Amino acid sequence: MNSQNGFLISYLKYGENDAVLHCFTEEDGFQTFFLKGMYAKRNKKKALLLPLNQLSFxxxxxxxxxxxxxxxxxxxxxxxxxxxxxxxxxxxxxxxxLNHILRNESKNMSICREIEEFISELTEKNYQAHLVFLIKILKIQGVSPLIGGEDFLDPETGTFSSTAHHQLFDNTISLIWKSILQSENPYEIKIRSSFRKQFLDSILVYYHYHITDFKTPVSLEVIQEIFQ
Structure with missing residues (x-):
């Protein structure tokens, strides 16, 4: 019998009562597990199938x-x-x-720690935590921007320059990127609500340039509506 600890990333129903779980575990990274009888009427544990729940298998x-x-x-x-x-x-x-970008990720305790810290921020009602978390994941994967003295982030090259290269990356949005990248406590940085949509859009653009086969999450529209 093998045991692992990890975060539930996604799941889907298989047949009448079974389920397939996608998890990111401390031991082996992204893993797919089969769970028999999960949707049986008397199985009360289906209530634990919540995204990012930390589980022991x-x-x-x-x-x-x-x-x-x-x-x-x-x-x-x-x-x-x-x-x-x-x-x-x-x-x-x-x-x-995460269900998309971690598919090919093997064991990586840094990612596990970041997910745990992210959840901790959410317990404190930090409603901008996802914006910081996504940039921290870029740093772990080694594709975050290189800090420079210039004012505008070029999302394609991942460097700062003296002129704007993309309409979303104006002086204000580029400065937020730089502040998060340089800060020892980026979750403490306050991003004005009027800038959050544009900032999230800029993060998605950056991921499209630097993460292979990246696709915009289908839940983007929902999160944008909630925070308008």
């Missing part, structure tokens, strides 16, 4: 390259954050985001 060994089956699982940490509509929207957006 007991896994049944498999032969060959089959999907590992979860024999049982438990909640590692109870985060009472899913009743807040804004926080819930942020969680679903980020889990949607």
């Amino acid at each position: 007991s896994l049944t060994p498999v032969k060959g390259n089959g999907i590992q089956t979860i024999s049982k699982f438990e909640l590692l940490k109870n985060n009472d954050i899913y009743t807040d509509v804004k926080v819930n929207t942020i969680i679903f957006f980020i889990s949607d985001f």
